Amino acid sequence: MRTRALAVTGAFSFTPEVHSDQRGTFVSPLQHGAFVAAVGHGLTVAQTNHSRSARGVLRGIHFTTTPPGQTKYVHCARGRAMDVVVDIRVGSPTFGRWDVVELDARSFRATYLPVGVGHAFLALEDDTVMSYLVSTEYRAERELAVDPFDPALGVAWPKDMEFVLSGRDRAAPSLARAEAAGVLPRYEECLALGAGGAAAGAARAERADRPA
Secondary structure, eight states, rough: OOEEOOOSSSSEEEEOEEEEETTTTEEOOOHHHHHHHHHHOOOOOOOEEEEEOOTTTTTEEEOOOOOTTOOEEEEEEEEEEEEEEEOOTTTTTTTTTTOOOOOHHHTTEEEETTTTOOOOOEESSSTTEEEEEESSSOOGGEEEEEOOTTTTOOOOOOOOOOOOOHHHHHTTHHHHHHHHOOOOOBBHHHTTTTTTHHHHHHHHHHHSSOOO
């Protein structure tokens, strides 16, 4: 497994060895030892997600409110995608910075996003299938978005693409507007919720949501 630290603090890409013969292919996109060696702790998985997208579908920039926050481990099981990590953690040394990892079903490269980091991907082929391991369960009210075309971020999306976005993503605020509204994660709190703390934070939030 080859690892690479991304331009966003705490985010990494992982490229596994792919074994192929006359029978087909075998690969392990997530390997615990390599993950811990790079990140410094294990991966908590509370839910697995699966999406299939046509060419030009752009999902994101998405993030989960903190607390509880959410970590993600993402790989492409079919097709090809431009995977984008964006540092939206207020107070982070790389706040406002982004990086791109090309994910495909040949390399089975994966991206790890720590708590509080924004995530987006663009499907570069039809029937692109993305697989996610996430540290907290989905709750619609906790899921927020930032404008993927925010000129202040300047993500270098392809210029020869007709983009397909959800209504929510088209209406998402700029990073500056989201910061002014006080909805962005704070870096120090994200660090405290790392190393499995996001799952504990989700449990606390779940208890707080219940009626007395």
